Amino acid sequence: MDRHARWLPEMVVADECFDATGVAALLQPIVERHRRDSLRLLQILREAQDVLGYLPRTALTVIADAVGLPRARVEGVAGFYSFLHLQPVGRYRILFSDNVTDRMLGSAELMDRLCNRLWIERGKVSEDGLVSVDTTSCTGMCDQGPALLVDGRPLTRLSAERIDRIGELVRAQVAVSDWPREWFLVADNIRRRDVLLAHASAPGEAMRAAVARGRERLLQELQRSNLRGRGGAGFTTHTKWETARRAPCVDPQGGRYLVCNADEGEPGTFKDRVLLASHADLVFDGMSVAAFAIGAAQGLLYLRGEYAWLLPALTENLARRRRNGLLGVAACGQEDWSFDIDIHLGAGAYVCGEETALLESLEGRRGVPRIRPPYPAQQGYRGQPTVVNNVETLCKAALIALRGGDWFAGLGTKQSTGTKLLSVAGDVESPGIYEYPFGVAIDQVLHDCGAGNAQAVQVGGPSGSCLALHEFRRRIAFEDVPTAGAFTVFGAHRDLFEVARNFAHFFAYESCGFCTPCRVGTTLVANCMDKIAQGDGSQYDINEIFRIHRLLHAASHCGLGQTACNPLFDTLNKFRPAYERRLRSLDFAPAFDLDQSLSVARQMTGRDDPAAHFDPAGGMQPVDR
Ligand SMILES: Cc1cc2nc3c(=O)[nH]c(=O)nc-3n(C[C@H](O)[C@H](O)[C@H](O)COP(=O)(O)O)c2cc1C
Ligand code: SF4
Structure with missing residues (x-):
């Protein structure tokens, strides 16, 4: 069996079908190879999932016994990582990269197309257990997106035709190892x-x-x-x-x-x-x-x-x-x-x-x-x-x-010696890797990569900073614009509100949940952005984002929470009209429609009279006696 065929167990089987003795026999070589060491738990869980397709309860018990940890601890670890599954997943597991550059290249439409071809709903497993389709955070293929992972293998430069072909191969149950090899080529794109x-x-x-x-x-x-x-x-x-x-x-x-x-x-x-x-x-x-x-x-x-x-x-x-x-x-x-x-x-x-x-x-x-x-x-x-x-x-x-x-x-600047690799992507002619001595100006990079009409550059990814046109003379250096490497360009036609909304959801999803300011704050911010996107936002929501930004910055336990509002803060300050044209009013507007929320209660009680409706001006309508 080849490495990738192992990801395709014969059938996706429900929890109760796994008996403890059988699972223990299957997993024994794995736990032995890892010397029953509890510090190797994540590796054991990954490999167990490769063999079983997902991590049924029986497997968690077997592994917990083998490494000498409480079952709850093992389940807690398995539940933390998005690539580990406590429920069955499709025999073909397809994950679309949800980075903003993939979205700019049409990944959301391509995912809908594939779901339609396969008759499945995003995030669900098909009824026959054959396939599941969902999104994952950035897959690191921004220079050759839109991209997806199929059973862990990257597929880049997706197009509508390729999506249709993928749908056919899945329906015909062709093993991923037999799909066209050229689909899986990953270019270095060193520029x-x-x-x-x-x-x-x-x-x-x-x-x-x-x-x-x-x-x-x-x-x-x-x-x-x-x-x-x-x-x-x-x-x-x-x-x-x-x-x-x-x-x-x-x-x-x-x-x-x-x-x-x-x-x-x-x-x-x-x-x-x-x-x-x-x-x-x-x-x-x-x-x-x-x-x-x-x-x-x-x-x-x-x-x-x-x-x-x-x-x-x-x-x-x-x-x-x-x-x-x-x-x-x-x-x-x-x-x-x-x-x-x-x-x-x-x-x-x-x-x-x-x-x-x-x-x-x-x-x-x-x-x-x-x-x-x-x-x-x-x-x-x-x-x-x-x-x-x-x-x-x-x-x-x-x-x-x-x-x-x-x-x-002798290379770079006094405070930032040597060179820096930049991962350039977005609205540019030549996305890829660019190595420069530190101190290079933003507009030099834009010129080299063919970014004709850039209105903004996100340097350092969502946790970095968003630079506007008037800042393109600034330099990549610790003393000016520091970066771990991401350099994402947005052309004049891009909506920077949607960019910031994508980042807000990224942080809400990726927050580890340990500390309350970040766990709750990132979700509140993502909700505010959705509310504004739906046309229900007001100045109140903008103020709320600033308030949460200050809170996250001061009270989060780690860098994730501390930087989670950076892209919103920057875009609000530099691209305010992208937000304001969506605001319904400059006063408060509620985050949800209370009358609509009561519809389930009305259905259950069989009522639809005025008294069962919420009147925004005066609360519930008076009952007419
Ligand atoms: C949320 C978060 C994610 C990070 N991700 C990475 C990463 O993917 N790679 C990395 O080298 N450093 C990452 N860092 C920084 C590391 O904590 C650490 O500073 C770095 O690995 C140290 O290596 P260096 O001194 O060579 O930069 C991250 C920091 C935070 C707060
Ligand atoms: S700030 Fe860090 S530790 Fe706190 S919830 Fe966010 S990711 Fe977790």
Whole structure:
């Protein structure tokens, strides 16, 4: 059976059809392979679902017994991740990417078309259990959308014809592995190369350079380079590595850890996808360099579930590195250093990109951000000192090991050294990856990618900032416009209210629910935006959005909640008419129609007289006696 055929169990079977003995026998190899380790719970659940099609109650009980956790804990974890299913899903599971760029390219209409062809309702499983169609947050294919995932495999550049063909293949029950191969090709779309993307080193070259320099000098070079993290926060990499290196290990038997954050969940970002697909050796070299510097014996690459299709090539690469002595005992010929890398798959949760939520997820729990301090560099994975770095940061660290800190510091600006990869998408002629020295002006990027009539650029994804025409002379740099990489362009014909509404729903969906301001606030904001979209909004709702923005900013536990209203705040300030032309009145208008809400009660009581109706002027009509 091939890897993808495993996603197609013969029949989708209901919960009661799974008997405990049969399920235990099916799952035993999985739990044994993971050494019945409760910290590997997420990986166990993912693999169990691959075998069973979904996670029936019996499977949760079997797994809970095997890893020694309460059943409720296991169910709580399974319920957290959107790629894990406690109910049967279709044998073909189709998920349309719901990023704003996919929508701009017609993804919503294409999804409706497919649902019509298959006679199913969005979000439901067809009656015969054959297929389910739904949306998921950004799949990281914004440069080649509209895109979808079918049983975890990406299909890009969708068109109406292709959708019709997909409908036929599903109805004919053709295995996904037999669908046209060219549909699954993912292009890198590298449009501008600088020092990173133009670099072609042999596997292990940077690692050998690091070992040759020795730990102290390597760290000195890193300090001189002034490398700052490329994952968003821009923390100085040298400080993080030094802290982890010097922090005492809580468990002297366990070592330090190095984690590569490949969760890349920010809508509009896809640069790490390209690095993992075409520069994996540099990524693994970067991980090895970091591990050598801090003295870690174990590296973990946290790969977002949407990129599961990259797993076979990455696993093969690691096997090759082991064969070549770059990983394992005496890695890179260092008698006193063992180092290996393990890949963990995420399961569809944006918040798991936040470094402490990621650590929770790595430890088999719900991806709820931890309270800091202690910081991961002090107490991270398994309570041990842990460095968490973005994929691109680690690639840059590999280049610094090879070419030195002064060389790197000579690129970019004083406060933002080196280069930055931008994931350019939206209303542009040439979407793809552009590498620039830090300090490049927004309008330079717009010129290079062929954005003729841009009215706005969303830099850094929904949690970043929305720049208007008068700001296009600003520069990509930590001291001006910082970004993790997303650069999404909106032409003059785009409705920025709808863009902001898409982002509001994204945050409401992705909030982990741990703290009340974010859990409730993101939903209230999404509701306000829907109300305005329906033409029922008023100035009251705009004020409400500003009020919630202040609250979220001040009271949220992590960066997700703190930044969730950024796109609304920016668009309200810079593109106010997009909101105001939708407002029904400048006074308060209720969020729902009370009389309409009473219709069910009227139906149940068999009444439709005036007294059973709500009069907006005076409440319920008086009963006529
Ligand atoms: C909600 C949220 C999502 C995040 N997602 C990612 C991500 O997908 N990839 C990433 O590298 N950093 C992400 N971060 C930032 C990480 O918490 C962390 O700062 C980063 O991995 C550190 O690596 P760096 O120092 O190399 O940038 C996210 C932060 C937040 C608050
Ligand atoms: S801010 Fe939102 S995502 Fe972050 S911990 Fe609170 S509820 Fe979870």
